[in-house]
Amino acid sequence: MSINLKSSQAVIREKRLKSIVGYKGSIKDLTNKAQSGCIKNSLRGFTQATNCSSGCAQGHLSSILDAAIVNHAPIGCVSEIAGANASFRWGQSIRNWERKNVQIINTNMSEGATVFGGSKILREGVRKAFKRFNPKVIFVTTSCASGIIGDDIDSITGELEEELGIPIVPVYCEGFRSQIWASGFDAAFHALLTRVIKPPKESHPEIVNVIQFNGSGRDEVTRIFGKLGLVPRFGIPYSTIGQIEKMSEAGATISVCGTLGGYLGNGLQQKYGVPYVTALQPHGIFGVNDWLTKLGSVLGKEKEVEKLIKEETERILPELAEIREKLKGKKVVVGMGPSFSHNYIRLLQEYGMDVVWGISWHYDAQHDHGGCPNCSKYLAGEDQDIPVSVGDQQNHEVLNLLSKVKPDLFIGRHPGMSVWATKMGIPTVMVSDEYSAFGYNGTISFGYRLIDAIANNNLARNLSKKIKLPYTDWWFEQEPFHFLEQEEGKKTDSLA
Ligand code: SF4
Structure with a gap:
C-alpha cells in the first residue's frame, strides 16, 4: 500500500483506510470485519452536527511558528480556529514562551464570490497574509464553498508563489469531502510531505521525529530517550518551517497517536526511507x-530498551498495585478518537477497571502501513469481548447509552462530548492532553486523577440537578442505536 504523493490532494480516509463512522457491536467482531476486509459503514436516519476536517487541518498547521x-x-468555516488559538497559546505558555496568536486570514466568501468566483479575494487574502505575517510558507485551506464553485486553487497558488517568492501550498480539506474529521490531519501532512519537507542533506540516526499535539510531556520523552542515546524532535506544532524541512534526516518517526501520525510517518518512510x-x-x-x-528494534537499541523497561517497570509496580486496588471493578465508558479509545481501553484494564463500552468517533479498518490497528487487535485477542460502537460524536446516541449503562466514570477527549456526561452527573475525565497517562510516571499520575474524579463528584452531581438535558423522555426510552441502520438495513434494537 502506498500514499499517493503525486497528487496535490490527499485521498480521504473512507477510500484509503476503509474508515467508517457507523457501527455497533463488539471489539472482536469489529476487528474481525476490519481484518477480513468486510467492514461496512452503517448509516443513521438522524444525525447531529459534527466536526469538519478543515478544523483538524487548520488547527495543526496554524501552530507552525513561521507559517x-x-x-x-x-467566515463561519474559520470559527473553530478560536479553539485552536486557545490551544496554541496554552502550548506556548507551558514552554514559557511569549504568547502570540495563530496567523490566519479568512477570505470571507460571500454570495458574490460564490456566484462570480473567489479567485480575486483569494489573491487579496494571500497578499495580505504575506504582508501582515511575513511567513516562510502560506497554506491555503479550502472549504465546501470554494470546492463547490470550483475555484482553481492549484493555478492561483502557483501564480502567487511566483509573485511572492515563497511556497503557497494548497490544503484540500473541504468538509464535504470526508465524513471523518481526521482526514484533515492527512490533508495537512500531505501538504508538508509534497511541498515543505526537503530531501535529506545529512543523516541523524540518533534523532527521532515524535509526532504529537501540544507536547506537555516533552521532558519525560527526552528523559526516556536520553537513556537510549536518542534525541526526540517534536512536531508538527511549535516547530519552524526550517525544522520541518529536515524531518527526512531523522533515524525514525514515532507518534503519540496512531490516528494523527500514520499519514506523515508512512509518508516519510515511503518518500525518504x-x-x-x-x-x-x-x-x-x-x-x-x-x-x-518497537522503536528499539528499528534503531538497533534492543538491549538498552530491555534494561530501561525492567528498571522503570520495577520502579512503579508497587504504586500501580495500590492504584489498582482503588480502581478495581469500577465501570467505565470510553469515548475518544479511534486510536485513543482502543489504547485507553487497554490502559483502563491495566488499572483493573471494567470497560463496559468503548466508543470511537470513527474507525480506520486499516492504517497506512497496511494492517488493522494494533490497539484493536490487542483488545480482540483478550478473553473479554468488549461492546463497542462507532459514531462521529453523535451526542444523542452517547447520552442515551450512558443513561442505560450508568458507568462509575466516563473518559472522553473532546469537550463537546465530555461536558454532557458531566451534566448527566457522571464523573468525567477529559483527556485533552495527549501526554496524560504517558509512560511510567504518567500511568501513575493518571491513576490518581481517576481516583480523585470518582471520589469527589460534587461538580457533576450539582450540575445534573440544575440542568435539563436537551432530549425528550421519549428519546431516553428508545435504544441508543435506534437511528443506526445495520448492514442489512435493519435498525439495531438492543444493547446486547
Ligand atoms: S468547510 Fe464545509 S463542513 Fe467545514 S465548516 Fe465550512 S461549510 Fe462547514
Missing part, C-alpha cells in the same frame, strides 16, 4: 513498553 494560513471560505514505528500508543505500562520495544 500563515489563508482559509478560502465563508525514514522508518515509521507502528506500535501501541505509549499510554499505560504495556503501551509504553511496546512503543519503546
Whole structure:
C-alpha cells in the first residue's frame, strides 16, 4: 500500500483506510470485519452536527511558528480556529514562551464570490497574509464553498508563489469531502510531505521525529530517550518551517497517536526511507513498553530498551498495585478518537477497571502501513469481548447509552462530548492532553486523577440537578442505536 504523493490532494480516509463512522457491536467482531476486509459503514436516519476536517487541518498547521494560513471560505468555516488559538497559546505558555496568536486570514466568501468566483479575494487574502505575517510558507485551506464553485486553487497558488517568492501550498480539506474529521490531519501532512519537507542533506540516526499535539510531556520523552542515546524532535506544532524541512534526516518517526501520525510517518518512510514505528500508543505500562520495544528494534537499541523497561517497570509496580486496588471493578465508558479509545481501553484494564463500552468517533479498518490497528487487535485477542460502537460524536446516541449503562466514570477527549456526561452527573475525565497517562510516571499520575474524579463528584452531581438535558423522555426510552441502520438495513434494537 502506498500514499499517493503525486497528487496535490490527499485521498480521504473512507477510500484509503476503509474508515467508517457507523457501527455497533463488539471489539472482536469489529476487528474481525476490519481484518477480513468486510467492514461496512452503517448509516443513521438522524444525525447531529459534527466536526469538519478543515478544523483538524487548520488547527495543526496554524501552530507552525513561521507559517500563515489563508482559509478560502465563508467566515463561519474559520470559527473553530478560536479553539485552536486557545490551544496554541496554552502550548506556548507551558514552554514559557511569549504568547502570540495563530496567523490566519479568512477570505470571507460571500454570495458574490460564490456566484462570480473567489479567485480575486483569494489573491487579496494571500497578499495580505504575506504582508501582515511575513511567513516562510502560506497554506491555503479550502472549504465546501470554494470546492463547490470550483475555484482553481492549484493555478492561483502557483501564480502567487511566483509573485511572492515563497511556497503557497494548497490544503484540500473541504468538509464535504470526508465524513471523518481526521482526514484533515492527512490533508495537512500531505501538504508538508509534497511541498515543505526537503530531501535529506545529512543523516541523524540518533534523532527521532515524535509526532504529537501540544507536547506537555516533552521532558519525560527526552528523559526516556536520553537513556537510549536518542534525541526526540517534536512536531508538527511549535516547530519552524526550517525544522520541518529536515524531518527526512531523522533515524525514525514515532507518534503519540496512531490516528494523527500514520499519514506523515508512512509518508516519510515511503518518500525518504525514514522508518515509521507502528506500535501501541505509549499510554499505560504495556503501551509504553511496546512503543519503546518497537522503536528499539528499528534503531538497533534492543538491549538498552530491555534494561530501561525492567528498571522503570520495577520502579512503579508497587504504586500501580495500590492504584489498582482503588480502581478495581469500577465501570467505565470510553469515548475518544479511534486510536485513543482502543489504547485507553487497554490502559483502563491495566488499572483493573471494567470497560463496559468503548466508543470511537470513527474507525480506520486499516492504517497506512497496511494492517488493522494494533490497539484493536490487542483488545480482540483478550478473553473479554468488549461492546463497542462507532459514531462521529453523535451526542444523542452517547447520552442515551450512558443513561442505560450508568458507568462509575466516563473518559472522553473532546469537550463537546465530555461536558454532557458531566451534566448527566457522571464523573468525567477529559483527556485533552495527549501526554496524560504517558509512560511510567504518567500511568501513575493518571491513576490518581481517576481516583480523585470518582471520589469527589460534587461538580457533576450539582450540575445534573440544575440542568435539563436537551432530549425528550421519549428519546431516553428508545435504544441508543435506534437511528443506526445495520448492514442489512435493519435498525439495531438492543444493547446486547
Ligand atoms: S468547510 Fe464545509 S463542513 Fe467545514 S465548516 Fe465550512 S461549510 Fe462547514
